[in-house]
Amino acid sequence: MDYLKFLSHISSVYRQTxxxxxxxxxxxxxxxxxxxxxxEIRMTLVTCLKIMRGKDNVQAVVVLPVFFKLFRCQxxxxxxxxHGSLITDLKEINKxxxxxxxxxxxxxxxxxxx
Numbered sequence: 602m603d604y605l606k607f608l609s610h611i612s613s614v615y616r617q618t619x620x621x622x623x624x625x626x627x628x629x630x631x632x633x634x635x636x637x638x639x640x641e642i643r644m645t646l647v648t649c650l651k652i653m654r655g656k657d658n659v660q661a662v663v664v665l666p667v668f669f670k671l672f673r674c675q676x677x678x679x680x681x682x683x684h685g686s687l688i689t690d691l692k693e694i695n696k697x698x699x700x701x702x703x704x705x706x707x708x709x710x711x712x713x714x715x
Contacts, residue, residue, distance in 0.1 A: 602645040609649040613656045620658035624650065628667050640676050647671065647679065651686050661694055661703055666710050 605627075612620040627646045635643060647668070653659045668683050691707075694700050 602642065605645060605649050606652070609652040612653050612658045616658065620653060624653055624659045624663070628663065631667055631671065635671055635674060640679065643671075643674070643676065644679055644682065647682065647686075654690060661690060662706050665690065665707060669710065669714065 605623075608619065608623055612623060627650055630638070631643070631646055631650075638646075650659065650664050650667075654661065654664050665687065668687055671683055672680055674680065694703055
């Protein structure tokens, strides 16, 4: 798991190949196997995606719907971490000016969940 964290931290150095590949693999793992993954592995994958999101290597429109889906997990620590991450990320997206494109996509996604 330390290997994934290391790759997430250096993903901004190799912008052309690493972030796309790494984020796709982690997102696929989380979407397909989130319910049966070990809690530590699940938390590490989410942390890695948050690191890459903080470095702006992964778009919010791709990551945030998966984070919303992970609220279904019976892992209180993960849900608490996701809540903080989602709130922080949404504040950062709309910090300087409202990002209507991202907001519309996320609103549509949340509406489809309801």
